[in-house]
């Protein structure tokens with residue numbers, strides 16, 4: 443897969459994760475992504491949670507460089523977890539699109555009613 447190295451999108455990450463999940467060449471050392479996926483959804487979820495906490499901590503420590511770095515880790519682990527659960531990015535985008543029809547407060551109220 444090729445993509446410009448100066449801008450990697452969630453779609454690029456999802457494609458890379460899918461590519462790594464499909465495996466490398468025979469005899470090649472398994473990639474970090476594949477190793478993580480082989481550990482299962484619980485491990486992928488744990489990594490996502492860790493990166494979310496690290497991003498939040500960097501934010502309250504007023505360290506913008508660290509926030510950017512942790513946010514990149516977070517987005518990567520988000521892509522891994524979606525893959526582990528077999529969820530397409532488009533499903534998340536469709537949910538976000540559905541919410542554009544209502545305010546954030548309406549969405550929150552609807553969530554407790556569901």
Ligand SMILES: N=c1c2ncn([C@@H]3O[C@H](COP(=O)(O)OP(=O)(O)OP(=O)(O)O)[C@@H](O)[C@H]3O)c2ncn1[C@@H]1O[C@H](COP(=O)(O)O)[C@@H](O)[C@H]1O
Pocket residue numbers: 458462473474475476489492514515518519
């Ligand atoms: N964007 C990322 C990315 N962000 C973070 N990470 C990895 O996520 C891990 C972050 O977790 P930690 O900081 O807790 O580090 P750690 O203690 O080594 O992690 P664990 O041993 O607990 O898993 C590190 O190993 C990072 O290298 C990433 N690994 C891969 N990618 C992308 O995925 C592509 C494929 O990577 P491979 O699977 O390594 O080929 C790369 O080219 C990148 O584009």
